[in-house]
Amino acid sequence: MAREDATGVSVKAAKFDYILAESVEEVVATLDRGDGEAIVIAGGQSLMPMLAMRLATPAMVIDINNIAHLSGIDVRADEAVIMACTRQATALASPQVQARLPLLAKAISYVGHQQTRNRGTVGGSLSHADPASEIPLAALTMDARVSLASASGTRQVALADFFLGPMMSARADNEILLSVHFPLGSNDTRMGTAFHEVSERKGDFAVVAAAAQIQLDANGLCSKAALAIGGVDGVPRRITGLEARLLGSRIDQDKIRAALPEIANAITPGDDQHASAAYRRRVAGVLAERALLEAVAEAEQ
Amino acid sequence: MSKREITLSINGKTHTGAIEPRVSLLDFLRDEVGLTGTHVGCEHGVCGACSILLDDVPIRSCLMLAVQADGHAVTTVEGLSNQDGSPGALQDAFQDAHGMQCGYCTPGMLISAQALLADNPDPSVDEIKDAIGGNLCRCTGYVQIIESIQLAASRLREAGQ
Numbered sequence A: 001m002a003r004e005d006a007t008g009v010s011v012k013a014a015k016f017d018y019i020l021a022e023s024v025e026e027v028v029a030t031l032d033r034g035d036g037e038a039i040v041i042a043g044g045q046s047l048m049p050m051l052a053m054r055l056a057t058p059a060m061v062i063d064i065n066n067i068a069h070l071s072g073i074d075v076r077a078d079e080a081v082i083m084a085c086t087r088q089a090t091a092l093a094s095p096q097v098q099a100r101l102p103l104l105a106k107a108i109s110y111v112g113h114q115q116t117r118n119r120g121t122v123g124g125s126l127s128h129a130d131p132a133s134e135i136p137l138a139a140l141t142m143d144a145r146v147s148l149a150s151a152s153g154t155r156q157v158a159l160a161d162f163f164l165g166p167m168m169s170a171r172a173d174n175e176i177l178l179s180v181h182f183p184l185g186s187n188d189t190r191m192g193t194a195f196h197e198v199s200e201r202k203g204d205f206a207v208v209a210a211a212a213q214i215q216l217d218a219n220g221l222c223s224k225a226a227l228a229i230g231g232v233d234g235v236p237r238r239i240t241g242l243e244a245r246l247l248g249s250r251i252d253q254d255k256i257r258a259a260l261p262e263i264a265n266a267i268t269p270g271d272d273q274h275a276s277a278a279y280r281r282r283v284a285g286v287l288a289e290r291a292l293l294e295a296v297a298e299a300e301q
Numbered sequence B: 001m002s003k004r005e006i007t008l009s010i011n012g013k014t015h016t017g018a019i020e021p022r023v024s025l026l027d028f029l030r031d032e033v034g035l036t037g038t039h040v041g042c043e044h045g046v047c048g049a050c051s052i053l054l055d056d057v058p059i060r061s062c063l064m065l066a067v068q069a070d071g072h073a074v075t076t077v078e079g080l081s082n083q084d085g086s087p088g089a090l091q092d093a094f095q096d097a098h099g100m101q102c103g104y105c106t107p108g109m110l111i112s113a114q115a116l117l118a119d120n121p122d123p124s125v126d127e128i129k130d131a132i133g134g135n136l137c138r139c140t141g142y143v144q145i146i147e148s149i150q151l152a153a154s155r156l157r158e159a160g161q
């Protein structure tokens, strides 16, 4: 893989122009000028391997790490906003994220290792749209939206409409993902969350992962149910049929088991070197049951 | 494409160099600066052999462009030795407790362990496993690596008392 440049320094990536952006305006103007040949680098934990293997050969790489306001976590009255360049390690360690976005914190604990979480960003993971990665799965379960900016303005897209296929999203080539917005229930909502994953080793991408977020009303009946499964399709999948069957009921193991067949209708897993489609289907049901039971137990506390 | 000038601190010394933007921090450290202690493994973020500290936190130097380290402080395995060049506490412990076989993963293991002990002077075995979870040892000598880190931690605690 290694080659050398004229001065004997090893290189892997193809040549590109490097732009250290100072503002979002500069980023979107450069993306426009790049006309599909410019790419944004944040933490680089997915892009650097793609550059090294020349799966990506952009003419321009736009570094957004120096734009200070693209990092940060802001909890407002009805939503929590995480700016795109916020490191995964920062989000994981944030008391605000642990208290108000517990499912995200649980998911990030499965993302890579300390070395990658110290660089990798929340926005980068969403933008990369890997169907087996944990942050997109959790954010989808939490009904999050992303803000996208281009030279012609800013728009918000619900994650339910954002993921289009493996590494494919509704973000256009001339857009940058600025922030992710998580709706917040009131502080006293009885909410429970759980994240479960099977992977070859801890820190690897999920073979299958399940994320659940459950809200109970004062009578202990389910007032909101969200379940999503990752690693079983081209995109992380919400299992809306199952959610509908849990809504309004007192959730127990029997109730969950009766609703689990909805998963099989909603996913299209593939065979690959990690696992067969049949294994993925089976594990999806097991992890979903575990995540739902745990989320309900947490909400009941 | 033109080179960019960067200035960074490497093991406490200021270093200025000019580098093509596409060069990784790993290749810059080895080929341009001449610090070959940081090892080249997979070159795409899987093995952890290239781990360094960037502003005191561990990262993979193959997953960062050298130009992105401009203005930052880097610590490589060479920076873990004592002032006089003798092996530091972790390096000593790896030698005494047989924490290396071929030595390929060792610089990355040492960096991960250094970051762990800076935060947590008395880590449990599970905490050690978590800290080195991103470092592959092809010789599979994990048990001795964990024992080496425990040995270094206990020596450092004693020395601190």
Ligand code: FES
Residues within 6 Å of the ligand: B039, B040, B041, B042, B043, B044, B045, B046, B047, B048, B049, B050, B051, B060, B061, B062, B063
């Ligand atoms: S060489 Fe960087 S992780 Fe393997």
Ligand code: FES
Residues within 6 Å of the ligand: B099, B100, B101, B102, B103, B104, B105, B106, B136, B137, B138, B139, B140, B141
């Ligand atoms: S000692 Fe050989 S790879 Fe770890």
